[in-house]
Amino acid sequence: MIWVVKITFKVNGQPITLDVKPNELLINVLRDKLKLTGTKYVCGIGECGACTVLLDGEPILSCLTLAVDVNGKEVTTIEGISKNDELSEVQEAFMEEGAIQCGYCIPGFIIMSEYLLRINQKPTEEEIKEYLKGNLCRCTGYVNIIRAVKRASESRTTKTG
Ligand code: FES
Ligand code: FES
Structure with missing residues (x-):
């Protein structure tokens, strides 16, 4: 049996509920499960900043953040920076x-x-x-x-x- 945890959080203002593995990284949830591929995976070890997103308005590295740690919080990705298809x-x-x-x-x-x-x-x-x-x-x-x-x-x- 694969152990999963249900998490609920907001991404770019949209409420999301998902089952994730306890060791699943936020970047993989964003890119693979939510298809928000604007957030980039480059080094995977916290060295390059390409995977930066905002968590409750503060920058974090999504390659070093467990998906379970965003439960109840709000994530903003690059897709949420432009408003109504207008660039910031x-x-x-x-x-x-x-x-x-x-x-x-x-x-x-x-x-x-x-x-x-x-x-x-x-x-x-x-x-x-x-x-x-x-x-x-x-x-x-x-x-x-x-x-x-x-x-x-x-x-x-x-x-x-
Ligand atoms: S992918 Fe390089 S810091 Fe996350
Ligand atoms: S790595 Fe190509 S534009 Fe920065």
């Missing part, structure tokens, strides 16, 4: 600044950048680097990514004054 300012800024190449790392960068701009609307370059230091990109280099976060910050501050 951060997503727009990444495109405008050419901060995307293969795109594999980008969901993690976007989630971390969204979090940063929520807690600090006008981060300095040093603060951006500090917040994104756990996210690795093999393609773009980091200059355009940092520029994109600054651009999103400026566009938000202009809108909100």
